[in-house]
Amino acid sequence: MAAALLLLLCVWPLRCGAPASPKAVTARLAAKWPATSLLLEASEFIAEEDNEKFWQFLETVRELTIYKQRDSEHSYYNLILKKAGQFLSNLQINLLKFALSIRAYSPTVQMFQQPRQQRSGLLLLLGSVAGSGMLNENVPVFILYAEIGTKDFVKFHTVLSEKVQKEEIVYILRHYVQGLPFEGSALFSYQTGSKLHGLTDSSSTVKFLATNDTTEEEDDEAGEVQGFLFGKLKQMYPDLKDNLKDFRKHLIESTNNLEPLKVWELQDLSFQAASQIISTPVYSALKVMKDIAQNFPIKARCLWSLRSTYYRGPCPRRHLMHFGHVVGTSQDVPVNAVLQIQACGTQHCAFSNVQYGVIFSLCDLGPCGSEHGLGGTAGGQHPEEDAARERSNAGPDANSRRKTDGTSPMEGAPHGLSILETLKLEGKVLHGLHDLGIKEEAFSKFMRLQIHPVDDSCxxxxxxxxxxxxxxxxxxxxxxxxxxxxxxxxxxxxxxxxxxxxxxxxxxxxxxxxxxxxxxxxxxxxxxxxxxxxxxxxxxxxxxxxxxxxxxxxxxxxxxxxxxxxxxxxxxxxxxxxxxxxxxxxxxxxxxxxxxxxxxxxxxxxxxxxxxxxxxxxxxxxxxxxxxxxxxxxxxxxxxxxxxxxxxxxxxxxxxxxxxxxxxxxxxxxxxxxxxxxxxxxxxxxxxxxxxxxxxxxNIVSRINPTILGTKRRYINFISTSVPVGVEDFSTFSFLDSQDKSAVISENMKYLTKKDEDVIYAVTIWIIADFDKPSGRHLLSKALKHLKTSSHTRLGIVNNPISKITEDNTAIARAILTAFLTQKNSSLKSFLSKIAKEETAKALARGTKIKKLLVPGMDDSTFEKKYNTIGMDIIQTHQMFCQEVLKLLPGQMAVVSNGRVLGPLDENEFFTEDFHLLEKITFSTSAEKIKSIVREMGISSKHGSDLIMKVDALLSSLPKTVIRQNVEFLKEQHSIVRGRKAAPAASCKYLSPVSKPENLRWHSILPWDCRMCSITRTGYAPGST
Known part of the structure; x- marks a missing residue:
């Protein structure tokens, strides 16, 4: 019986790639700074999203740290997410979880930990600051060092907040945790397998340490090897214990034996690896890809034994040429990795269902098993740099390229911080366009617009x-x-x-x-x-x-x-x-x-x-x-x-x-x-x-204005939920946040155009001024002169009174508002031109009734009735919008073009030629392209003009990226592994299934993307025709 058993063991077929006996190790992430509070890190995340929401978040977590003492860490973590959920969308909550998991904001919090004082609540007075952009030009600036959520913080915060409300100080908060140790400590630790692939972070000094917890005396022979349960066998045949031990050792060594392969055996390994991945069910494809990539040396012989004749012939070369053209690389130098998130055009919330794909670059392997392909910038754009990379072997990260939302790939292996920043940026676009009602094909078109100004000098x-x-x-x-x-x-x-x-x-x-x-x-x-x-x-x-x-x-x-x-x-x-x-x-x-x-x-x-x-x-x-x-x-x-x-x-x-x-x-x-x-x-x-x-x-202009042509630009955020509030309801308006205030103003704005035509206007200009002052009327007069020669612009006004609002000092402002609300375009234009003149203002100051200043063609009775009943609420609403959203002092002037804020302006800083320049820059850079898409959507003129303004403000506020590209597959049969298709966004990675070690992180990142963003899978191997 024993001899029969030994014979059976000798002839038992070996399975390809069976694992050796696993060894459990503990991975510990250590940094050169101490562990920081999750509450502080969450507050930094919110502050980066919106400073106003940060201060609102502080009010909800005034003494939250008391729960940390009596609840578990997990409960405290969930409580922080619940509090943050009041100010963040579902997508932002997922990103916050990711940021907390990689401790992305821990260095930021630690940076504030400078004054090493023993008392909590260290208060610094920095004297007076002029022109700080607050509601008072010369106010003292107080910097409070404290830990939010504590009683000491609440005591100081309450007093300082009251001073801010009275416009007496400028209040700055910096994180300071009392008694925080300054030597490095563990951020977190977890159990993992023995293979710690790609656990590095190039953006910080973070190290992963692996420690073997086992002892030499520990009996690890109870596990399964190649289908044999040696623990059971030793119990059944104790007399063959030594033979079983030798046989087990043989199985392990033969499994891990790295047999040399010939060159001709190596050349098709990429095709065979891709074939095995694609033949796997959808839910297991990513696991198989990860297993092959991370264990390629011991999988090579097994992959070579596979027969995949489908991938032989000229087809792979055609696919390499196709994707080389798409991602901007040579057909002989395939790219190793690309990530792309692109709009697919559904009505779901952004990132609620995202599609992802794997595109295999089947490059040949050299005798030593390394890849010949080099990455780099888009081929043809920088040939000198490409040649230099090829000569210098391009460095360890040359084979990795990443695309997000169709943008140019990121070079180098990915890391958590870069992925977080990318997802935050693209999530803002997807979420914003979705909230603006963009659907179907227009979604993808807006995503691919190049709306940032070119580098050409005016x-x-x-x-x-x-x-x-x-x-x-x-x-x-x-x-x-x-x-x-x-x-x-x-x-x-x-x-x-x-x-x-x-x-x-x-x-x-x-x-x-x-x-x-x-x-x-x-x-x-x-x-x-x-x-x-x-x-x-x-x-x-x-x-x-x-x-x-x-x-x-x-x-x-x-x-x-x-x-x-x-x-x-x-x-x-x-x-x-x-x-x-x-x-x-x-x-x-x-x-x-x-x-x-x-x-x-x-x-x-x-x-x-x-x-x-x-x-x-x-x-x-x-x-x-x-x-x-x-x-x-x-x-x-x-x-x-x-x-x-x-x-x-x-x-x-x-x-x-x-x-x-x-x-x-x-x-x-x-x-x-x-x-x-x-x-x-x-x-x-x-x-x-x-x-x-x-x-x-x-690039020829009539005037050079640094305010218009400058690179530092500020935009209004019009993205908001539906707020059924009018500009007349000042009491309710005062409780809204900045985004909702902007939405209310834009929805209730009335406009003046060149002609009474039902057309879509690409450029929307708001004039912000105190129109009861000569400087405000002069600015309005210059804008009206520009409007006479413009066919792309519509004009709106926002009042920003310099003094306390009364009927006596707002006569012209109320007249302008009344005209916008009651008169047709032609009569409105004539009336505004007349009331902007100094003779009109002097006549009103002498006691002339406003009805005697009306121009022929106006609806006199409607105007007089509205003028006598308009009240002060609209002007108060405008003033609050100017101060809290536009950050203007009372009476300061500004111009807003498609959401871009230019100001505050001096009295003689903006001329008619500047309005010409502003329209030209806005129209040629972004508005014209957005208008062409809005026209195709078949939207009405008023809503279409508003949509152009809001989309322009959203897209222009984002950092400049390179040209987005759309990856199209030549043929999907036998090449695509596809899951859910209904998705507003898609993630596409272009890589080799037998990647270099520095790119192995992609295989862990892709499944994570799927879990966090509900990504739909699409895998592609360029072997079909």
């Missing part, structure tokens, strides 16, 4: 009459020998050579005050380019004193302009430029430019000239003196000196006189590439004017 139109051009490349005789054909740009030449073409391709405009200290340096730099025959057209705009009583005998700047005009009339502008250069050469080091320098040059070059008639009060050579100043003010450029190259302003660093020549040469080189592309593409031909071609580009 340029001014340089075809202005006030610019004095000292040379003309196309007409001056010194450039006669140069070719006039743009084709010269395409001829091969040495790098860095500036091609001499008789065209005004490169234009430099200098704005200078001739008497300023650095004016001579810029004139001498212009002389350098002129005398070396650089193909650069040079122009000047002289910023002078425009007082007509000042003449050239008193002001050196006026004298230079008149002398320049005289020489230009007697000779030409080139000679006048040379004379101007000579005037500055008359100056000695440390001298200031004076009228004598002008006189000396005129006497030497024009001895017979009447200098008094040239420079005196009755001079005939005062042309362009006022025009230059007017043009300079219109452009919106900053302090002098200023320079434009082809209309693009120089920044402050580039205006350094010592570096100006280098900067100009670099600008010429950059512009040369632009013109070369234009000529090659046929956009610029010899019969076209170069300057007109430049000024027809999309």
């Amino acid at each position: 340029a001014l139109d340089i075809r202005h009459s006030s610019i004095i051009w000292v040379n003309n490349i196309e007409k001056d005789h010194i450039y006669n020998k140069w070719t006039t054909s743009f084709q010269e740009l395409l001829k091969q030449t040495y790098p860095g050579v500036i091609r001499q073409i008789r065209r005004n391709l490169y234009n430099l405009v200098l704005f200078i005050d001739p008497v300023q200290e650095h004016a001579a340096d810029f004139v001498k730099q212009a002389e350098l380019f002129y005398h070396h025959n650089i193909p650069l057209r040079i122009g000047f705009v002289f910023i002078l004193n425009t007082n007509e009583e000042i003449d050239g005998n008193e002001d050196a700047g006026v004298a230079l302009l008149r002398a320049f005009n005289y020489v230009a009339e007697e000779s030409d502008t080139s000679q006048a430029f040379i004379s101007m250069i000579n005037m500055y050469h008359e100056m000695k080091d440390g001298e200031v430019f004076t009228v004598n320098h002008v006189r000396n040059v005129l006497r030497s070059e024009f001895p017979h000239a009447d200098i008094q008639s040239i420079l005196g009060v009755d001079s005939e050579y005062d042309e362009k003196r006022k025009a230059g100043v007017a043009f300079y003010k219109k452009t919106g450029l900053g302090p002098l000196p200023q320079a434009l190259f082809n209309g693009v302003p120089f920044n402050g660093e580039e205006m350094a006189a010592a570096e100006l020549d280098t900067v100009i040469l670099q600008r010429i080189t950059d512009a040369m590439g632009f013109f070369q592309r234009a000529v090659f593409m046929g956009l610029l031909s010899d019969h076209m004017d170069a300057v007109d071609f430049l000024m027809d580009q999309h």
Whole structure:
């Protein structure tokens, strides 16, 4: 019997990949900072979502720590989630759980733990801060260091909150836990198997330690190996105990034996691994993929024995080419991992049912079993960087790429913090679009919009009459020998050579005050380019004193302009430029430019000239003196000196006189590439004017306004649940949070448009001001002038009174509101234009009745009835919205364009040209693209215009990402493992089933995604046709 048993054991078929005897170990996550309170971490999560909700959350957890002492940790954790659930959506609660599990906000909480005081409630007074954006410009700032949820915190918080309500202080809270140890301690620990794959975090100094808890004497032979229960066998056959022990050892060693494979045996392992994964039922596919990837060395022989002829032939290569094109990689260098979450277009709540997929990159393996493929940025976009990565082997993380919501992949193996940030960002978009009522196909279209401004700098139109051009490349005789054909740009030449073409391709405009200290340096730099025959057209705009009583005998700047005009009339502008250069050469080091320098040059070059008639009060050579100043003010450029190259302003660093020549040469080189592309593409031909071609580009504007063109932007959050409150109900409005306040204002806003047409307007502008003050009426008047020439904009108004609201000091504001509520568009426009005039305000101040100021065509009776009954509640509602949402002081002005807040504004900061610029930037960057999608949805004009405004505010408020891409499968048969299909979002990963070790975290992350977001599975192996 024993011999038969031994024979049976010898011939028993071995199962592929059977596990060895498991060993339990304990994994302990240790960090260089102590464990922090979950309540504090949850508060930081909420503060990052919305600062206003953070303060509301504090009110609900004032003394929550008392439950921590009497309840279990799990109950306390659930209580925190319950409190946070009052201010967070279901998606945000799931993300909060994830953030707490990886202790994402523990370093943030620890960062506040600076003052090492023994008393809780350390209060610091930082003096007075001006312009802090609060309701009072000069108030003391108090910083409270305390632990929220404790009695000591409540005591200080109550007092400080009351002071804030009275607008007496600015209150800042920082976390401080009394008695918190400062040496590193465990954040958490858990039991796990012996294989700790990928348990690292590259974003922090976190370490995982594995400890074997077993002893040498422990009998671990009771488990099953290859189907044999050796514990039972030893009980049944004690006399064969040694033989059974040897046989068990043989089974374990043979199972883990890494037999060498030939090259031809390795080349199809990826296909065979993918085949085994796809042939597995849906619910087990991810487990099989994880098992193969993490145990690939001992699985290799078993995978090779599988026969998967379906994946042989040209099909895999076609799939690699297809996905290489989609994700921007070479067909010979397949990507290893991609995660994508994309809109699928259902009516479910965001992330309530998310679809995910696995896409297998079946790359060949080398003799040593490592992959040849390299990742990197999108192929074709940065070829130099791609080549450098290939030469340097690209580093350990080169084979990992990740996409979220269709964006460009993240490089490197994923870690918890990056996934959390990605899901928070994409969740905000999905949740916001869902709350706005976006459904079906439009959902995906909005997700893929590129609505952030491009990097192209805005340029001014340089075809202005006030610019004095000292040379003309196309007409001056010194450039006669140069070719006039743009084709010269395409001829091969040495790098860095500036091609001499008789065209005004490169234009430099200098704005200078001739008497300023650095004016001579810029004139001498212009002389350098002129005398070396650089193909650069040079122009000047002289910023002078425009007082007509000042003449050239008193002001050196006026004298230079008149002398320049005289020489230009007697000779030409080139000679006048040379004379101007000579005037500055008359100056000695440390001298200031004076009228004598002008006189000396005129006497030497024009001895017979009447200098008094040239420079005196009755001079005939005062042309362009006022025009230059007017043009300079219109452009919106900053302090002098200023320079434009082809209309693009120089920044402050580039205006350094010592570096100006280098900067100009670099600008010429950059512009040369632009013109070369234009000529090659046929956009610029010899019969076209170069300057007109430049000024027809999309980045040409009439005015440079840093407020509009700046990168720091603030947007109103219009995403809110339905709040049935009107603007007349001030008492209820005062209890709403910021999002609900914004929703109420937007839903009840009335608009003025150019014509009485039922159309969708892409740009919505709100004017915020005190219209009973001259500055507010001037801003409204400029907006009305802009509206006369605009077909994309609708205009609304919000009142922000500077003083206490009464009937006497709100007469014009109530008249404007009444007109918006009762009059048609044409009559409203005429009335607003009239009431914005100063004569109207003076008439009302003298006691003139408002009914005498009405214009023909208005509904007089309706207007008078509403005006007498409108009350103060609407204006109070507007004022509270301005102060609590827009963060404006009483009376401050602002402009809101599609939810973007520009302000507070000074009295003379915004002009009609600024409204033109604002509309152009808003329309071309985002509104036009959103409008095209809204039109396809078939929405009414009023609702459609509101939807464009809210979607623009939502998408524009997000950080800029790269172009989103949509992964489409060539064919799903035999390649797709698909679960639930109804999902508003999809997660797509592009990876190799036999991945490198640094990418093994993907196999653990994907099942987690499914659990947290209810993800639907889609797996793809590019072997089908």
